[in-house]
Structure formats: structure tokens, C-alpha cells
Amino acid sequence: MSAFEAFVTVHQYQLAAIPEDLWLPLFMKLGEDYLDAGNYVELHYGDPLDGYSLHAKGDQALKKHSEIFLVDHAWTTQPDNAHKELLENPKLLERLENLMDIEADEFEEEESEEEELEHDDEAVKTVASQANVSYDKAKEALEAEKYEIVNAIMRLTMDEDFKKESERLQDQVLGQLIASGKAQEKEDKVKQEKEERRKERHAAWLKERVDNVCDKMWSYLQTYSYSVLKQDGQPETQTAWYINDEVGSALCHSSDPNTMCVPFIFSRGASGMIPYTVMFPIKDIASGEVMTCDLVPKNLERPLDKAAYLLAFENRILPGQEGGTQDEIKKLSKEFRDKLDKQTYQPSVGLPKTNCSNELKQRGSDKPILVYTTTEFVRRNLSNSNFKLTDDRSQADIIWSSQDFTEWDSLKSGQLVNQFRYENCLTYKQQLADLIQKTYGSPAWVLPTYNLNTQLAEFVGDYLNNDGDKEDEQKHYENLWVSKPWNFARGIEISVSRNLSKLIRQHDSPTPKISQRYLVKPCLYNNKKFDLRYIVMLTADGTVNVYKMFWIRLANKKYNIDDLDDYEAQFTVMNYSNFPMTQLDYKSFIHNMEKQHSITWKSVQDSINNAIRDVLLAAASEEQPLGLVDKNTSQSYESFGMYGVDVMLDNEYRPIIVEVNFSPDCTRACEYDPQFVNNVFGATFGDQKGLEAFNVL
Template sequence: MSAFEAFVTVHQYQLAAIPEDLWLPLFMKLGEDYLDAGNYVELHYGDPLEGYSLHAKNGDQAIKKHSEIFLVDHAWTTQPDNAHKELLENHKLLERLENLMDIEAEEFEEEESEKEDELEHDDEAIKTVAEQANVSYDRAKEVLEAEKYEIVNAIMRLTVDEDFKKESERLQDEVFGQLVASGKAQEKEDKISKEKEERRKNRHDAWLKERVNNVCNKMWSYLQTYSYSVLKGDGQPETQTAWYINDEVGSAICHSSDPNTMCLPFIFSRGASGMIPYTVMFPIKDIAPGEIMTCDLIPKNLERPIDKAAYLLAYENRILPGQEGVSVDEIKKLSTVCIYIPYYKYEFCDKLAKQSYQPTIDLPKVNCSNEKKERGDEDRILVYTTTEFVRQNLSHSKFKLTNDRTKADIIWFSQDFTEWDSLKPGQIINQFRYENCLTYKQRLADLIQKTYGSPSWTLATYNLNTQLAEFVGDYLNHDGDEKHHENLWVTKPWNFARGIEISVDRYLPKLIRQHDSPTPKIAQRYLVKPCLYNKKKFDLRYIVMVNSDGTVHIYKMFWIRLANKKYNIDDLDDYEAQFTVMNYSNFPMTQLDYKSFIHNMEKQHSIEWTKVQNDINHAIKDVIMAAASEQQPLGLLDKNTSQSYESFGMYGFDVMLDDKYNPIIVEVNFSPDCTRACQYDPQFVNNLFSVTLGDKKGLEAFNVL
């Protein structure tokens, strides 16, 4: 096999998007790292965009369709979470990116000589000058300040005539000798020098941080992604995603809905030498001399024209005028008010406001012909579980653990259960078949919007894959509210827990580009005015059991997750002030007893917790009722399924309170880890299983709705 044939074999999936006539030229250029685009193209500044744009070189020759293929280097490959740190440590890269993004960085100014009001007024030094020069205290102070608190210079300045010359020299030697002997002069000089250096360092750090912030904000107009696989320790492949910025040539290509150039990431495998990422660029139309070079920056998975246009708001100064991604014909197909704020207000919000929901619980019924096996009073109920906290803490006399799932009466899985057809008549499983309508964040938002609309116990939430225009409309509707911090948004993966990949942002391009994250995300309005406990943020975790008849059991004991630092809306980068989930991080965790928390809340805020708890209970029940009365995939019901088994569900509801003590349902978690709950309450697991029996004693631990 030739080297070229081997190249085609290894890269066949990437090559599929490239015309076959260009494979050999690409192979040759990759082998030599041959970056020859500069022979064919040139950068223009301010023509026709404010920043840089890429044009075919002026001359007699056009660049013909599929005639050339060019390698574009990557200036920077990063992960967004690491970007700030990398730029703070690499000043040359920072400067390159500033030039590439046309960011004019301010020069760092050295500190001027200390101003009069910054001088330390040393009373002893003033008295010394006044006495030695035989002048008043005020005159000595004036001259001493003018001489930057150099005592000898001040005395000499006051005694410059010839009669005092010899005396001045004597005084200089005497005073200098005294100061040196005491060590005060050196000590003072060292102190002033240290303070000056600290001030300079603080100003330099702030100046550098500002530059880095400017690049990290604007980088979302330039970042692209590619995915690749790596082998984990167990030999299984794992997909990872890299974010990258093309070099000056690639970053100057602007967007057009009718592009003349194709740009694709290409990961070149050099075998044992490793892999090198490039972008390959080739013309898909004839490009005339001097013509601007364009590509299509809109992801293929955006289908609605208004979403395409909304996405392009992330690409400041990279959109060719008149090529905003939505044609006139496409706009006519939209509503007559097709700009984002009216679309958000009159299409989306009006639709939510029209929801008048009267839920009727109708969870899946068990086929009556499949009766449970008869059981005597002494018979124990067999439990099969993959959940460690259940295995370690189930001690109820009515239950017995088994390792044989086929013989189990109750099956308790901590993973998603998929083998529904294997369940036997009469068995009980701790999952509802379609419960991801609750536990996937984007599906929970969809469920609530299509039932209740926009209830008071939720925050505005948008699926960035399907509701990009709605989100942009909401954002722009609050644009200009920065001083009130109304336009802050938290982005979260659809189905991650433990605070993974969650961030708070106000910069629209970054929020829009979360659409391109390898992990699909929602954008949820940030609660900027939360209720505080000792001036710190908190949220509450409730364990909720739902029976197959729709009965909701809310465990009376709940868990308080408290931020480590006082809430400060002006510092979004401080995790310990903005977030409450500490037990999966390297930060210390504060643990609170729920009864003490209630007592202190009533004392701090002059409220009755019973009313707050009732509001929380009703909000939780509203969520369950919506799920229990809707067909899948919106809800839990499946009218086409006749099941022979029973189900119940256990969920972790995360609840916040606003500054008016109204509950906000933040999210619902599948199979929550209850190890800490078992430590607080040794009967916790037994009480959970009592729900399946209707055991009166165990039910006392719950609010039953």
C-alpha cells in the first residue's frame, strides 16, 4: 500500500466531505506542512467590515472552483474553562489574539511620582527639619514634601546661602550618620519601595486581567470545534471536543449564506508522531480577483430561519452585509413581527400566557389480570438493588435483600433501567418508564411550558438547541438592564448533575455559542435576588417519592446546601459565593441541620416556615401532576403500553427561594445520592420502603400530598 493509499484509508471519513480531486494535493501539503494560502489570498482591513476580511489576490487569475486546497493553521486550541488561565500565562498568545480579533489594548502606564496626598506625613521628620533649619513647622513640612521626604535635601534647601554652607555640610553628615545608625532611613526606603511595587503589581494584574477578559469575551466570535476519540483506561473509546481559533487567514473569512469557500477541520494523523489539527479551505465557486472569501458559519442542526439569524448575533463584525443568514423569502414565512423581541413577546410569551392547565393524574395502570403473588404476614419482601446506600441501610423487618433479580418483589436501580420487558407480573420497579420528562432539564422545561406556561415557581428556561430565537428575544428584551443584573443566565447540560459544566454569564455571544457545546445545554435565567441565610446563597434538596397512584410523598427532613462566602452579584467568578454544591468540589462544605435552619430562618427573616413549606410542597406537587397527566414524551403516560409491573419514583427536587420567600423549582434529579441522608437519619431507607407498604409509622416521616 502506498503512503497516499494509507493516508486515504486512515482519513477516509474526513475526506468524504472534500472533492476527491483535492485529496492528493492535500496529502502533499500535509506531508510538508505547506501553508501556501498567502500566494492566493490577502488580508484587507476595514473593507468592507470594520476589522479584517480575506480576499482573493488582485490580478488576472480567478481561483477556480475545486482548483486548490489550502491548509490553515490553528492559532490556539483550548477548553473554554481554561482560557483565562492560559492567556494569563502566555502573554505572546494574548497579544497575537488581540491583533487577530482587532482588539486595541491600552498600554500599561507606569506609576507617576507619588502625589502629595499619598505621602506619609512623618511628624518626627518635620520637627527635625524645622529645628535644624530654624524655620516654622509649616515651612518645614512644605519643603519636606517638595523634596519627597528626603530630610537632608530639605534642610539644605532651607540653608543654601553661603553663610550656612559649611553648617549644611556638617548637618548633612550628622543627620545622615544618625539615620544610618538608627536604620530608620533604610527601613523607610524599603517600606516605600515595597508598597510602590505592590501597587504596581496590583495595577499590572488588573490591566492584564482586563485584556484577558476582552479576548475571552470576543473569542466566541472566532472559536470553532472538532471532536476526536481517545481510549480510556478500560480500552473503551471516549469522545472529546476541542475548541480552536484559526490563524489570521482562517479567522478573517466572514460569513455568507451563499458562501464561495468551504472550511473544515482536519485532524492529520502522522502515525507514531501524533496528530496535528488543521483547517482545510477550498473554493466551492469561482472566486474573482479581489473578491471577498466567505464560508457558512451556521450549524447544520439549526433549521428554523429565525434561529439561524439569532445564532449569527454571536459573530460580531464577521457577517458580510446583506448575508445575515435569513433570506427575504424565509422572513416572509415567519410571523409578521419577525424581529427577536416581538417574536419573543408576541409569539412565545403570549403562547405561554394562554396555558390554562387542569391536570388529572392518570399514571400507568397495572394489568389487573396479573395479580401480585399472595404473601403471608411472616413472608418477607425480596429486594434486589444496585444502589449502595439501600444495600447498606435497609434493615426493615419486612424486607430482605436478594441477589437474584428474577425473584425480587422490588427492584431498586441507581442506573437508568432499560429491560422493561424482562419484568415479571407483580414486580415493583423504582422507576417510571418515561421519567426523563422530569429529570432531563430541557424536557422538564418543555413539560412546564406546555402545561402551566410560565408559573411563578420556575425561572425562564430555554433549550439552546431548539429555542435559540426565543432565548435571544428574552435576552434582548432585558438588554440595558446590566446595572440591575437582570440579564444574567446560567447554562447547564441537559442531563448532568453535581454542578458539572454549569456557568453564569451575561455576554450574549458566549451564551449563543453554548449551542455548539458537545453537551447540549439549556439557558436559565439567573436568580439575582435570592433569599439569603447569613447573607449567603442556599438551595434545598427534597427527597420526593411518587407512587403509581400519583400520591406524592415529600420527606420532611430536607438538606441545605450553603455557599461558603457571602453572596456578591458583582463577582460571578467566585464559585464559593455564587454556587451551593460543594460536596463534589475541592471546597469545604457547610452542613446544617434542617430544624436549626428553620429556626434561624424564622428568626432572621421574621417569617413562618410552615407557610413557606406549604408553598414548596404545592410547587413540587404541581410538577408531578403535570408529568402524571401527560402522554410521553411530554409526560409519564404511554397509552399504547399495558404493563404488568408497578412503578414508583424517587427524585431529588432542588428548590431555591427568592427574596420574597417564593419557591423556585430549579431542577429534578434522577436517583439522587442519599448517602448523607442515611448519616443524618438512620431510618431514612426504611422510611422510603415503608411508602411501598403504606406503613403508618414510616409515612410519618413524609408530607403526603
Template sequence: MSAYEGFVAVHKYQLASIPEELWQPLFMKLGEDYLDAGNFVELHQGDIVPGYSVHTKKDVTLKKHSDIFLIDHAWTTTPKEAKQQLRDNETLLDRMESIMDIEKEELADDEEEDEVEHDDEVVKMVAEQADVSYGEAKKALEEENYEVLNAIMKLTMDEEHKKEADRLQEQVINQILASGRPQEKEEEERKEKEEAHKKRLEELLERRVERVYCQMWSYLQTYSFSVLQQDGEPKAQTAWYACDEVGSALCHSSDPSVVCVPFIFSRGASGMIPYSVMFPIKDIKAGEPLTCDLLPKNLERPIDRKAYLLAFQQRLLADEDVQKITKELVDSYKAYQTSLEATQPPKSSKITNSEESVKALLSHPAEKAKEPVKVASTTPFVCDNLKLANTKLVTDEDKADIIWRSQDFMEWDSLKEHQTINQFPNEFCLTFKQNLAALIQKTYGSPEWVPRTYNLVTQLGEVVGNYLNNEESKSDNLWILKPWNLARGIDISINRSLPELIRTHDSAVPMIAQKYLTKPCLYNGKKFDLRYIVLLRQIEPTMIACVYNMFWIRLANKKFNLDDLDDYERQFTVMNYSKYEMTQLDYKSFIYHMEKENNIKWADVQNDINQAMKDVLAAAATQPQPLGLVPDKKPGFDAFSMYGFDVMLTDDFKPKIIEVNFSPDCTRACKYDPDFVNNIISVVDSRAGDAEKGLKSFTVL
């Protein structure tokens, strides 16, 4: 096999998007790292766009598929690492400022000591008092650093006294010099100046880094790749890269003249080298701008495509009217908001909230009361804490009455009629953040007890319209970005930049954008959220749900403000899965202090929280799959589920349901309440324990 044939075999999937007649020249240029685009094109500034654009030279034309050019990647990064990389590499920072047409800020000269201006009246007064000339008075003032009395004494003292004063002064100075104090003072002043200069350099660097970070979303491109994890499963990741000066100057057009796509060149044992390749897809006349389509192919709705363009405002061609796009997006958002407000929740008699009726529904036939309940579990806190006398742990799920897994269960057809599983089919409708948002919006519209949430994959136009509407009304525009299905605070960030918000659509892990709570209720000045364990016992024929009375408070480590959005310990509350220390609060003490400090009745706040959690579950229990939990036909098994509800409070003590978590880790709950698992199992199956006793640890929703 020739080298060229090997190249084609290794890169066949990437070559599929490139005309075959360009494969050979691409192979040759890659082998020599031949960056020859500069022979054909040149950069213009302020020509068709405010920044740079790339044009064919005045004496050069390019024919369709006539050539292919390598575009170097000037920077490869991730959103989390970008700022630190810029801080650590000033050469990179300089180049990014140049590519992005950002004027470099230089450090101003250190402030010089203000010269003392001559006060004519003071000089005249000294001259008069000392009976000397104006010039002599001025000179004495300068020598005495404009200390008026010292200047007059100097001028009026006779020669004998002057000699004695000078002798004493010299003696004192010699003693001071011998003690080293002037040197100490001089060294101290030098260090102070150095520290001040260093601080000004750091502040300058941070301003430059911040400007590049804010601007980079208009220039960075992406490609996705997979990395094998320790368990052998691939994990999708996104590489964010900035092209060189030519690639970064390509303007957008929906009718482009060139294609520019990433191409990862494999050199075998030498490793992989990322490039982009550019080739003309139409004839380009001399002096014409080169344009490419910057929009992702997965954007199908016109409103989403227009929204995405606003991430590249500085690279739009003149015929793209940003104001027109903005108006269309705001109007679209307002129409969407009107439709949400018109949503009427379905009327249903399925919701049970009588504790007596719940007890009756939970009871099992008397003849089975003495049979041991076999429990199979892969969940450590269940195995370690199940102590009910009428239960037996087994390892074979086929022989179990209750199956409690901490992993997703998918073998629904294998379950028998007498078995109970700790999951409902399709409970992703609650535990995936984008699905929860869709469920709430379809059922209730836009209730006050959830933050406004958008799916960045399917609702880009709506979230950008909301952002622009907030901008027009001068409302705050802070958004928190979260992966669809990751918990424990993984990969979340706070955002106020529209381009960054839009470009998050390109992440390999799909994301939601949720309105950030800028006026949260605080505990000793710190943010907190509340974790509730909610048991959903059944959804058919009536919904039975109850919340464990004990709840957990997760507290930020630093006092809340909006000055530093990158400070995790100030903005976030999930510390037990991070490198930070976790502050633990007893819920009874928390309630006592909240009532004392805020003059409220916690029972009223708790009622609002309970109603919000009930509404969430009611939506799932009344909506058919895949939107909700209701199956097409009655399943041949029993089910229950335990969810972790994360709740925040506004500064006027109104609840916000932040998210619902699948199979929450309750190890900490078992430490606080050793009967936690026993109470749940008793409520799930009264043959295992006293359901009425177990219910005392719950409040029926």
C-alpha cells in the same frame, strides 16, 4: 501501498467533504506543512466589515476547486481553560488581540510625584517675614519642602546658631544612618512601589484577557472527538480552536465562495496535527472577499440560523442587517411568550391528596401479610440500612418482589406482575433538564415556580430573543448553562455574554440555558438550595406522591454577590462532590433561624414548595409518553420512584424548582435518619413494614 494511498485510507472520512481532484495537492501540502495562502490572498481592515477580511490579491483570481490551502490553528482551547491559557502565554495573548483586531492596552507610566507649584503669595510672605529677597525666600522654601516655618527659621537664624544647628543635624543624621532606618524606609518604599507596579500589571493583564475571552466566541470554531474513559465507554468532547490570521478573517455569507473545514492530519507515530483546509467552491475575481458559511449544519429553523449569526456580528457581510435580525428575534420571542401565557393546564381527577385514601391504596391483601418481601438492590445505602423484619435481601432479581437499582433500568419486558421496580418507564421526562423544561412549558406555560429555561439545541431563537428583549428593557441578563443530563454541578457556568450563550449550542454535551436567580433568599448572606426526597408511588389510576419531611440545606461557602461570577464557592451550593469544604445545616435549626431572622412562618413557605413539587409530578402523571409518564397501556408490573428535587427560594421566599434528579444518593439521609430506607420500603409495600408508621415521616402531596 503508496504513501498517498495510505493517506487516503487513513483520512477517507474527512476527505469525503473535499473534491477528489484536491486530495493529491492536499497530501503534498500537508507533507511539507506548506502554508501558501498568502501568495493568493491578503488581509483588509475596515473593508466590508469593521475588522479584518480576507480578499484575493488585485492580480489574482481563483477558480472553483482550483486549489486547496492549509489554515493553521493558532489556538486550541476549552471554555474553562481559555482565560488561564491567555494569562500564562503573553505571546498567545498578543496574537489573539491582533487576530481579533483588539487594540493592545499598554501600561501607563507610573505616576510621578506631583511637583509642588510655587505659591507666589507664600514666597512673598516668607520674604517679608525673614526680611530677604524673593529669590532667597523661594530657595529656602524649596530646600525645606515648602515647610513655611522651617524656611523662615533657616533664613532668620544667625551664623553661629546655624553652625550649631547644622552640627546637631549632622550628628542626628549620622546616628540615624548608623541605625539603618533610612535604608529600611527606602527599602520599604521600593517594595511598595514594586507591589503597586505588580498589581497594576496584573490588573492590566486581566483586562486584556477578559477582552479576548469576550471576543473569542466570534472567532472560535469547533470539532468533536471521542475519548475512551476508564470504563471503556467513549465520551464526546469539543475542541475549540481559532484559525490563523487568514482563517479568522473569513467573513460569513449564506452564499459562500469558499469552504473552510477542520482537517486532523495523522502523521502516524508522530501524532495528529490539527489544520483547517480552505478551497474555492465558485470562481472568485481579483480583489473580491472570501466568504464561508459559519452556521452549523444542524440548525434547521430559520429563526435559529438568524439567532446564531449574532455570535459573529463583527464578521457579517454588510448586507446582513443586525438590527433587522434583532427585531425579528424579539418579535418571535414575544409571540412565544404570549403562547406560553395562554397555556391552560389539563384538568384531571388523578391527583390524590387525602392521607386516608393514600393509606387505603398502599395496603396489600391480608392473606399476603406474613410473606417475606424479597428485595434485590444494587444501591449500597439500601442494602446497608434495610432492617425491616419482614424483608429479605436477595441477589437474584428474578426472585425479588422489589427491585431497587441505582442505574437506569431498561428490561421492562422481563418484569413479572408481582414485582415492583424503583423506576417508571420514561422518567427521563423529569430527570433530563431539557425534558423537564418541555414538560412544564407544554403543561403550564411559564409558571412562577420554575426559572425560564431553554433547550440550546432546539430553542436557540427563543433564548436569543429573550436575551435581546431583556437588553431592550434593561433587565438583567445572567444565564446559567447546564448539561442536559449531568448532576453534581458538573460543567455548569454563569454567562452574561450573548455570543458565548449562542456558541454554547456547539458543545459536544447538549446544554440548557436557565435564567440565573439574581435575587435569591440568603442564609447569613450566603446562597443556599434545598434538597427534598420525593416518593412517587404510583401514577395510575391516581397519582400518589409524598415528600420526606427531613430535607437538606446546601450552602455556599462565601457570601453572595454578583461581582465575581467565576467564584464557585460564592455562586454555587453543591460542595459535597467538589474539592471544596461543605457546610452542613440541620433542617430544624435552619427553619428556626429562617423564621427568627425573617419574621416568617416556615409552614407557609413549605406549603408553597410542596405545591410546586406536586405540580411538577402532576404534569408527568397527566401527560402521555414521551412528554410525560402516562403509558399507552397498563404495564404488567408495579413501580415507584424516588427523586431528588432541588429547590431555591427568591428573596421574597417564593420557590423555584431548579431540577429533578434521578436516583439520588441518600447515604447522608440514612446517617441522619436510620429508618429512612425502612420508611420508604414500608410505604412502597405494606407487607414489609407498617405503612402508616412509615407515612409519618412523609407529607402527602
């Protein structure tokens, strides 16, 4: 097999997007790392865009499929690491500023006199009055005396003989200071303080430059995916974000492009892989003509989704290729929100009912109920004599799994499992949002939420409808959104931003995401954000039970909307991070909340319970694929579900349902309440003692 044939074999899937006539020239250029695009194309500035655009050279016409060019990657990163990487690499930072047409201010190396001196108009007037001199003379004396008012007055009022004696004494004291070394010590201290001020100013200057690049990079970032082998030998797909070099980044968008631009990962065998972008004309391009590609992902089909997506690409869209106006996007979103606001709903629980629970209850202590579990906190804390652990799942009466249960067809008649077959409608964030929107519409206990895969235009329109103009900066300041993966927990890949380009480009994340309005005015506890974790059970007959004891997750720092990057101020989940976690007893929390906010907690708790009940009853009332009910299945087993429901309060003490979590880890619950597991199992079968630990809704 020739080297070219081996190249084709290894890269066949990537080559499928490239005309076969271009495979050999691509192979030759890759082998030599031959970047020859500059022989055929050139950058223009301000024509036809405000920034850079790419054109065929004035003396070069490009025929369709006639050439293929390698485009280098200027930067490959992960968005979470971008800020740190740029702080550590000034040359890369400067290159990206030039590529993105960002004009950075020069750093002022020396502090100006105006910064060092405290110009105080009242001080000047005081010296002028006391010394009986003009304003200008008083100011001149103050500057000479480093704004020491008393010294300035003495300077202006002492006679010449007294001045000479004073200067002699000063020289004498100064000589003694020099001899003692204190003068040098003072001079060193002044230099050190000046250097520290310089470092602070330089750090602030550098951070501002990095922030500007990180804000604008979303108009240039592209992605490619690749597989790596995990320790267990299984492949795992990872995604890299990259910015093309100056040539590739100057391509502008057109829905009718003349150029194809795709990532190409060149495998050099043992030498590793080198990422490029390959570019080739897919139409005849006249000399001097602007070169365009299609920046819109293929999975966006609705015209206004495409138009909304393109709002992320400032100054990279060929005039006339926007695909839709902002007014059209805003109108679509307003109509969507209006429809949700008018919606009403009355749940009618429709979960299938069987008698197996009653059969199990009647067994009594002489024949204990067998429990099979893969959950450690259940195994360690189930001590009720009515239950007995077993390692044989087939013989178990109750199956309690901490993983997604999949062997539904293997369940025997009368077995009880701690999961509903379709509970993704609650535990997947995009499905929970869909459930709520199609039942209640837009209830007060949820924040506006959008699936970025299917509701991109509605989200962007909502952002634009709530964004401030130049006269309303506060509205823009508070137009904050949090992006969350559909099915991750523990705060993984969650980010908060008001940058519309960044929010739109979350659509391209390898992990599908929702975008949810950020609660900018939360209720605070000691000036810190908090959320509340409730353990909630949904039984087979549609009863919702909320455990009376709940857990408070408290931010480590005071809430500060000015610093969105400070995790310890913006987020409350600390037990899965390297940050310390504040332990807070729920009874003490209630006492302090009532004292701090002059409220009665019972009314707050009632509204929380009502919101939780509404969420779970909607799931229990609706058929698949929206809810839990599967009318087409004649099941012989019975299900119940236990969920971790996270709730926040706004500054008017109204509950906000944040998310519903699958198979919550209740290890901490067992530490607070040793009877927690016994109460849960007892309540499952209607045992009065177990139910006393719950609010039965």
C-alpha cells in the same frame, strides 16, 4: 499500497467533504506542512467590515475547486481553561489581541506622582489658612512635605535661623539612622511596598486583557470532535475548541459562500495527529473579491434561529447576510412568552394502576418482602423486618436500582421497581422545561428556560428584550443566564454569563444544553446563596410524598454578583468539588431563617410543597413523549419514583424549582436520619409510621 492510497484510506471520512480532484494536492501540502495561502489571498482592514476580511489578491482570480489551502490553528483550548492558558502565555495573548482587533492599553511601569500623593483640596486650604499664605504656596509646601500637613505648616512659618537648626538636627538624626541601619530598612520596605503595588497593577492589567480576549473569542472559536480510548478500551468522543490563524479567522459569513472551510485532522501514524483547517473555493472568485464561508451549523433550519446564531459573530458577517433583524427575533420571543403567560393547566393523574402493592402489604412479617438492590445506602440501612435483601433479581418483589433500569420486558407480574419507564421527562432538564411549558406555561416557580437546540431564537429574543441600553446599564448588568447540560448533575459544565456571544455558542457544545435565566436576587442565608434538596416520592397512584427533613447546600462565600467566576460565591454544590462543604441542620436553618428574615417558615414550606406537587403531577398526567404515561403498554409490574428536587428561594421567599434529579444519593440522609430508608420503604406501601416522615400532598 502507495502512501497516497494509505492517506485516502485513513482519512476517507474527512475527505468525503472535499472534491476528489483536490485530494492529491492536499496530500502533498500536508506532507510538507505547506502553508501557501498567502500567495493567493490577502487581508483587508475596514473593507467591507470594520475589522479584518479575507480577499483574493488583486492579481489573482481563483477558479472553483482549483486550489486547496492549509490553515493553521492559532490556539486549541477548552473554554474552561482559556483564561488560565492566556494568563500563562503572553505571546499567545498578544497574537489573539491582534487577530481579534483588540487594542490593549500599555502597562504603566511607574506609579505617577498623582497616584503616590493624596491631593486633598481641604488639606491645601487648611495649610494656607494656618500659615497665612496663598493656595499655590500651600500646595507647593504640601507636595514638598509628602502631604504631611504639620510639616508643611512648619515649613512655611519657621524663621531662617530655626530652619537651619532644624535641618542640622535632621541631618544628625539621619546620620544616626544610617549608622543603625534603620534608614536602609525603611527604604527597603518602601521599595517592597512599591513592587507589590506594581505587581497588583500588572495582574489587574493582564486580567483585563485576558477578559477582553475571552469575551471576544466566541466570535472566532470553532470545534472538531475526535475519539480517544478510555482505560476500559471503549472509545470516547471529545471536542476541541480552536481558533484559526489570521487567514482563517478573517473569513466572513455569507449564506451564499464562495469558500468551503472545514477542519481536517491529519494522521501521521506513530507521529501523532496534526489539526488543520482546509480551505478551497467552491465558486469562481474574482481578483480582489471578498472570500466568505457559511458559519451557521447545518442543524439550525429556522431562518430566525440562523439569524440569532449569527449575533455571536460580531464584525464577521458580510453586509446584507444577517438573515433577520433583532426586532424580528425579539418579536418571536415576546409572542412565545405571551403564549406561555396565558396558559392554564389542571393536572389529572393518569398513571396506570395495579394491585401488586396491596398484595405485598398483605404478606405481613411472616413472609418478608424480598428486595433486590444495587444501591449501597439501601443495602446498608434497610433494617425493617418486613423486608429482606436478596441477590436474585428474578425472585425479588422490589427492585431498587441506582442505575437506569432497562430490562422492563423481563419484569414479572407484581414486581415493583423504583423507576418509571419514561421518567426522563422529569430528570432531563430540556424535557422538564418542555413538560412545564406545554402544561403550565410559565408558572412563578420556574425561571425562563430554553433548549438551545430547538429554541435558540426564542432565547436570544428574551435576552435582547431584557437587555439594557446605554441609559439602563443596571438592566444589562442583571441580564444573566446559566447554561446547563441536559443530563449532567453535580454542577458539571455549568456556567453563568451575560456575554450573548458565549451564551449563543453554547449551542455548539458537544453536550446539548439549556439556557436558564439566572436568579440574580436570591434569598440569602448569612449573606450567602443556598439551595434546598428535597427527597420526593411519586407513587403508582399519583401521590406525591415530600420528606419533611431536607438538606441545605450553602455557598462558601458571600453572594457577589460582580464576580461570576468565583464558584464558591455563585454555586452551592460543594460535595463533588475540592472546596469545603458547610453542614447545616434543617431545624437550625429554619430557626435562623425565621429570625434573620422575620418570616414564618410554614408558609414558605407550603409554597415549596405546592410547586413540587405541580411538577410531579404534570408528569403523572401527561402521555409520552411529554410525560410518564404510556397508554400503549399493558404493564404487569408497578413503578414508583424517588427524586432529589432542588429548590431555591428568591428574595421574596418564593420557591424556584431548579431541577429534578434521578436516583439521588441519600448517604447523607441516612447519616442524619438512620430510619430514612425504612421510612421510604414503609411509605411505599402506605405504612403509617413511614408516612409520618413525609408531607403527603
